Amino acid sequence: MPNPHRDALLRLFEVRIDQETRFLALEGLRGLAVICVFFVHFCSLAAPWSDGTRLNAFADALHLLGNIGVDMFFTLSGYLIYGTLLKRRQHFGDFLARRAQRLYPVFAVMLLVYLGLSLLVPAESKLPSGGLSQLIYIVENALLLPGIFPIRPIIEVSWSLSYEVFFYLSVPLLMAVLRLRAWPVAARLALFLAVIAAIPTLGLPHPRMGMFVAGMVLVELGPMLRARPLRSGLIDGAVLATAVLYGAALLSGISEVATYAATAACAFAFCLAALLAHDRVGRMLTWSPIRWLGNMSYSYYLAHGLVLKAMFFALARVLPGHTYGVAAWFVLLPLGFVATWIGSAALYLAVERPYSIFPRRPAGQAAPLSENATVTDRGAPRSLEHHSIT
Numbered sequence: 097m098p099n100p101h102r103d104a105l106l107r108l109f110e111v112r113i114d115q116e117t118r119f120l121a122l123e124g125l126r127g128l129a130v131i132c133v134f135f136v137h138f139c140s141l142a143a144p145w146s147d148g149t150r151l152n153a154f155a156d157a158l159h160l161l162g163n164i165g166v167d168m169f170f171t172l173s174g175y176l177i178y179g180t181l182l183k184r185r186q187h188f189g190d191f192l193a194r195r196a197q198r199l200y201p202v203f204a205v206m207l208l209v210y211l212g213l214s215l216l217v218p219a220e221s222k223l224p225s226g227g228l229s230q231l232i233y234i235v236e237n238a239l240l241l242p243g244i245f246p247i248r249p250i251i252e253v254s255w256s257l258s259y260e261v262f263f264y265l266s267v268p269l270l271m272a273v274l275r276l277r278a279w280p281v282a283a284r285l286a287l288f289l290a291v292i293a294a295i296p297t298l299g300l301p302h303p304r305m306g307m308f309v310a311g312m313v314l315v316e317l318g319p320m321l322r323a324r325p326l327r328s329g330l331i332d333g334a335v336l337a338t339a340v341l342y343g344a345a346l347l348s349g350i351s352e353v354a355t356y357a358a359t360a361a362c363a364f365a366f367c368l369a370a371l372l373a374h375d376r377v378g379r380m381l382t383w384s385p386i387r388w389l390g391n392m393s394y395s396y397y398l399a400h401g402l403v404l405k406a407m408f409f410a411l412a413r414v415l416p417g418h419t420y421g422v423a424a425w426f427v428l429l430p431l432g433f434v435a436t437w438i439g440s441a442a443l444y445l446a447v448e449r450p451y452s453i454f455p456r457r458p459a460g461q462a463a464p465l466s467e468n469a470t471v472t473d474r475g476a477p478r479s480l481e482h483h484s485i486t
Contacts, residue, residue, distance in 0.1 A: 105388065108445060109388035109391055109392065110388070110391070111123075111391050111453055119370075119371070119373075120373070120381070120382040120387060121371070121373040121378045121379075121381040121382050122172065122176075122370050122371070122381075122390075123381075123387040123390040123391055124370065124380070124381030124382055124383060124386045124387045124390055125168060125172060125370040125381055125390065126169070126172070126389075126390030126391070126393040127381075127385075127386035127388070127389035127391075128168070128381065128390075129166070129168040129169050129172075129390075130165060130389060130390070130393045130396045130397055131165070131386075131433075132161075132162040132163070132164055132165030133162060133165040133166060133253070133397060133400070134162070134400055134432075134433060135158050135161070135162035135165075136159055136162035136165070137252075137400065137401050137404055138404060138429060138432050138433075139155040139156070139158050139159035139162070140159060141404050141405060141408045142155065142420070142428065143155060143156075145408070145411075145418070145419050145420045146419065146420060146425060150422075151421075151422050151425060155425075160346045161342075161343055161346060161347075163346075164342060164359065164362060164363060166256050166304070167304065167307045167360075167362075168363050168366055168367065169256070169397075170256075170260075170304060170305075170307035170308050170311070171307045171311040171314070171360075171363040171364060171366075171367050172367055173260060173263065173308060173311060174263070174307065174308035174309060174310060174311020174312045174314075174315075175311035175312070175314045175315055175367060175371075176311070177263065177264065177267065178267060178308075178311065178312040179315040179318075181267065181268055181271060182276075182315060185277075186268070188268050188269075188272075191264075191268060192264065195261075195264050197451075197452060197455060198394075198452050199257065199260075199261075199452075201447050201448065201451040202394055202398055202443060202448045202451075203240075203251075203254070203257065203398065204238075205443070206251055206398045206399060207237065207250060207251060209402070210402070211223075211250070213402075214250075222248060222250055223250075233247075233250075234250075237249060237250045237251070240258045241258060242254060242255050242258055243255030243256065243257070243258025243259055244258045244259065244262050244302065245258075251398060252401055253398065253401060259302065259305060259308075262305070263305070263308050267308075281316050284316055285313060285316045285317070288309050288312050288313045288316070289313065291306070291309050292306050292309050292310060292360065295309075295356070296352060296353045296356040296357070303352075303356055306356065306360060307359070307360060310360045310363060310364045310367075311364075311367065313364070314364060314368060314371065321368070321371075321372065322372070325374070326372070328374070328375060329375060329376075330375070331365070331368060331369045331372060331374075331375040331377065331378065332369070332375045332376050332377050334365045334368070335362075335365045335369050335377050337365075338358070338361040338362040338364075338365040339362055339365075341362065342358045342359055342361070342362035344358075345357075345358035345359075346358075369381070392440060392444035392448065392449075394444075394452075395440045395441075395443040395444035395447070395448045396436065396437070396440035396444075399436070399439050399440045399443045400436035400439070400440055402439075403432075403436045403438075403439040403440070404432055404435075404436060407428075407431075407432055407435055
């Protein structure tokens with residue numbers, strides 16, 4: 097029997113209709129990643145309101161563990177973007193234009209919202225004094241320089257977009273200069289593993305960039321893993337084992353190198369589970385609600401922090417000087433998630449979906465069809481690049 101409510105959700109939050117070529121679990125992995133990011137920012141904003149050492153310890157642990165969300169995005173981006181570039185040669189300018197179209201509509205809207213709020217609520221503004229300094233600071237943020245460079249971002253989470261842009265700029269150039277397509281798979285794999293090992297051991301800056309390379313390793317291993325199906329339960333076991341290692345490394349305060357290795361292994365295992373999607377974890381990631389959250393994850397990523405801050409700002413006005421007990425904290429947690437979902441869905445439906453995922457083209461202009469494209473519900477081919485953070 098037709099379900100009109102579900103059909104309406106399908107039209108709004110599905111991005112593909114051809115079941116043959118869809119990577120459903122990758123959509124779900126994006127949803128899981130933004131849930132982790134939500135925990136980070138909820139715990140951070142709720143910290144001044146919490147009471148009780150046990151609650152604080154739990155919130156601190158959840159805050160630490162939730163950081164894996166961004167690392168999942170980086171690993172997923174490494175897999176999808178590098179895989180697309182390796183599969184076929186692309187004009188560098190066209191590639192960057194597609195990335196800009198995917199990234200900037202939502203980012204520009206959110207940047208304008210933040211600038212408007214800086215004028216309305218000066219106490220919360222990050223803008224420096226002086227007209228020229230403000231202009232330079234806004235341009236730096238518009239160019240996504242905070243993150244790679246020591247500049248405080250206007251949108252707190254946009255530091256990670258700076259990493260993404262650096263990856264988009266550097267990897268196509270490195271592939272061309274080193275002629276990586278001509279290398280044997282074993283040689284490319286050895287290079288990427290050496291880079292992953294060098295980043296923490298040599299004390300190179302921005303160690304989380306290594307997560308992109310972990311995704312590139314997955315590209316090289318992918319054909320072999322798909323050609324030889326792994327024993328049932330093996331991927332689930334790898335996810336569980338690496339998640340335990342990741343948690344133990346973070347919570348124990350062990351060395352940065354060990355934490356880096358555990359984080360890379362855990363993010364890699366989740367991406368592998370989503371890619372193969374035949375064990376329990378992979379199948380769970382195909383659940384429609386988490387996939388729909390994943391499909392709007394870029395809007396959620398940029399908007400959720402502002403929604404949470406507005407919620408706690410309002411609570412501070414209504415209940416000045418109050419703290420929350422355990423029960424109130426656990427009531428606010430789902431309420432905060434629902435509020436962020438509503439705000440992010442509005443941004444997704446108004447901006448991201450019509451201008452980034454399904455941009456309208458002039459009459460008669462066909463979208464370029466890549467080797468790994470799939471068909472959408474509006475007939476426009478879409479690349480797997482959609483699954484990266486931007």
